[in-house]
Amino acid sequence: MGFCWRTHVWIIFLLMIAVTSLWAEEKKLTLNALDIFSLIEANGDHAFAITDADFAIAQARLIQAKSALNPDLMLNAVGQNFRSIENNIAEIYGASKECMPGYDSGKKELEVVATSYDTVRAKLPLISKKHTVLLEGLALFYNLHTSELKLRAYNEIHASAYVRWDRAKEQLKLAQIGPVEVSKALMRVEKTRLDYFVERTRNNNYRMRLEELINQPLPDELISPPIAPEITPYEADREKFAEIVLRRNPQMLALLNKSKAAGIRPSAINKLPSERDSGNAGHSNHDRPQRNCLAAKESRINALMELKRRQLRTEAHMALMNRADNFQRIIAARAEFDFAQKYLLRSQQLYSLERDTNLGEAMFKHSQAEAELIRATSAYRLESAGIAVLLGDHPSKGLERNYLASLLGPNKVFTGDFVPKSGSGFGQDDQNKLN
Numbered sequence: 001m002g003f004c005w006r007t008h009v010w011i012i013f014l015l016m017i018a019v020t021s022l023w024a025e026e027k028k029l030t031l032n033a034l035d036i037f038s039l040i041e042a043n044g045d046h047a048f049a050i051t052d053a054d055f056a057i058a059q060a061r062l063i064q065a066k067s068a069l070n071p072d073l074m075l076n077a078v079g080q081n082f083r084s085i086e087n088n089i090a091e092i093y094g095a096s097k098e099c100m101p102g103y104d105s106g107k108k109e110l111e112v113v114a115t116s117y118d119t120v121r122a123k124l125p126l127i128s129k130k131h132t133v134l135l136e137g138l139a140l141f142y143n144l145h146t147s148e149l150k151l152r153a154y155n156e157i158h159a160s161a162y163v164r165w166d167r168a169k170e171q172l173k174l175a176q177i178g179p180v181e182v183s184k185a186l187m188r189v190e191k192t193r194l195d196y197f198v199e200r201t202r203n204n205n206y207r208m209r210l211e212e213l214i215n216q217p218l219p220d221e222l223i224s225p226p227i228a229p230e231i232t233p234y235e236a237d238r239e240k241f242a243e244i245v246l247r248r249n250p251q252m253l254a255l256l257n258k259s260k261a262a263g264i265r266p267s268a269i270n271k272l273p274s275e276r277d278s279g280n281a282g283h284s285n286h287d288r289p290q291r292n293c294l295a296a297k298e299s300r301i302n303a304l305m306e307l308k309r310r311q312l313r314t315e316a317h318m319a320l321m322n323r324a325d326n327f328q329r330i331i332a333a334r335a336e337f338d339f340a341q342k343y344l345l346r347s348q349q350l351y352s353l354e355r356d357t358n359l360g361e362a363m364f365k366h367s368q369a370e371a372e373l374i375r376a377t378s379a380y381r382l383e384s385a386g387i388a389v390l391l392g393d394h395p396s397k398g399l400e401r402n403y404l405a406s407l408l409g410p411n412k413v414f415t416g417d418f419v420p421k422s423g424s425g426f427g428q429d430d431q432n433k434l435n
Contacts, residue, residue, distance in 0.1 A: 030224050033138055033381065036214065037396050040137045043215030050128055091212070124250040132391040133213070138385055138395065140210040142378030144218075145225045146371050147203040147271075153367030154199055158192035159359020162176045194275060228330050228377040233384075234404045242316035246405060248392045249312055255305045312390075319387050326380035333373040340369035 012139050031039075165185035171177045211218055246252055340362075347362035381399060388398030 030223055031141070031218075031222070033141065033226070033385075033399060034396055036137050036141045036210075037134055037394075038337075039214035039216065040134055044137075044213050046135060046212075048133065054120050084190050098284060124254040127392065128250045128389065131395055134395050135382070135385060135389060137210060137213045139207050139378075139382055140213070140227060142374070142382060144203065144206045144210060145222050146375045146378065147199060147206055147368055148222055149225075149371035149374060150199050151196065151203055153364050153371060154192060154196040156360055156367060157364040158189070159362065160194050160358075161188040161192045162184070163360065181339045226377045226381055228334060228373060229327070231401075233380075234402075235324075235328050236320055238317045238320050240408055241320060241404075245312050245316040245390055246309060249390060250392045252305070252308055252312060253392075255301065258285055258301050287370045315390060319383065323380065323383045323387065326376060326383055329376040330373070330380055333369070333376040336367040337366075337373045340366040342371070 163180070165188070168182045168185040172179065172182050176259060206219055344362045344366045347359050351359045384403075385395035385398040388395050390404065391407070
């Protein structure tokens with residue numbers, strides 16, 4: 001009796017350990033957007049390797065310029081002394097060579113300053129490129145969630161088409177339908193199978209690329225899709241936002257530092273030493289072509305800066321407008337998902353009463369609507385993360401609710417935009433009231 005009791009307790013203990021292990025494994029495999037960022041930053045060295053090279057080269061040039069701040073000045077002196085002796089004619093040669101540090105009137109110092117700007121210029125695009133890799137990982141993560149639901153939807157519609165084809169063959173034997181209807185049902189089966197195969201390939205591509213970035217396998221099925229926001233996003237002043245983007249964007253700051261470096265280098269050309277002694281020794285140089293070349297480069301950089309200003313201003317306006325559009329897309333997707341849920345429930349009720357046999361189509365619409373909701377939510381969050389990158393911040397900052405409010409202040413009402421009537425959208429408090 002005691003043995004059975006101990007065995008029973010031991011079995012319960014093992015079951016508890018197994019359940020706890022499964023729960024821990026499931027918890028470990030649950031990933032969100034911040035987890036993806038952390039995994040890419042920790043394991044995405046190969047993705048950052050190329051971008052790191054640009055900064056390493058600029059840093060090496062800075063070290064080289066600083067080490068050569070005072071270049072060596074080589075002084076050579078050669079003398080000869082002749083002395084004649086009656087029985088011996090000899091020549092005495094003497095030579096001396098001295099190496100000493102000589103000051104170059106600030107030429108190298110200006111070059112160091114210019115190279116410092118070049119180093120900053122190389123570092124700023126590096127930040128943008130790393131953030132771009134993080135955004136790619138976030139987009140893959142969201143696309144994989146959507147693809148999982150689409151796979152389920154295609155599997156459901158394919159199963160429904162297969163059942164219809166099987167039923168059509170039985171009806172053909174009973175002479176209830178003709179061969180044309182059977183052929184049509186088979187065509188539907190093969191088309192839905194193709195849709196499933198294409199989406200499966202796309203899903204595999206998303207999964208492989210994301211696993212490369214995070215350097216670890218993903219769970220077979222993702223179970224933590226992004227949650228759709230319900231609160232209206234912050235309405236930012238687009239012109240004010242564009243001004244902040246121009247001041248903080250890494251690419252714009254890189255061009256600014258490049259312009260500063262280009263402006264300093266022509267000044268360094270005239271910084272040549274001029275040594276004069278009683279022997280009236282001097283120097284001359286032909287620096288006009290070099291100055292003209294540097295001036296042309298500076299002019300080109302300034303033109304690129306103006307072009308970048310215009311591009312960033314457009315990107316700033318479009319980023320805010322796209323985010324607002326994506327939020328409205330979320331509202332529309334939530335309304336569609338609400339309809340799909342009700343439609344599926346009614347189809348299930350009719351199917352149980354044997355009054356409707358099109359349950360597979362209702363399940364397909366439900367999965368498609370859920371996939372669209374996740375796709376809309378992903379587009380909104382990806383645009384929000386892109387706004388942070390546009391401002392030179394980490395993309396995770398853009399996922400914070402009050403990120404833009406902390407930069408731009410409270411909401412403002414814009415009279416230049418058309419604003420639909422309040423309460424007319426899905427999810428509002430008065431959605432069931434007539435307007």
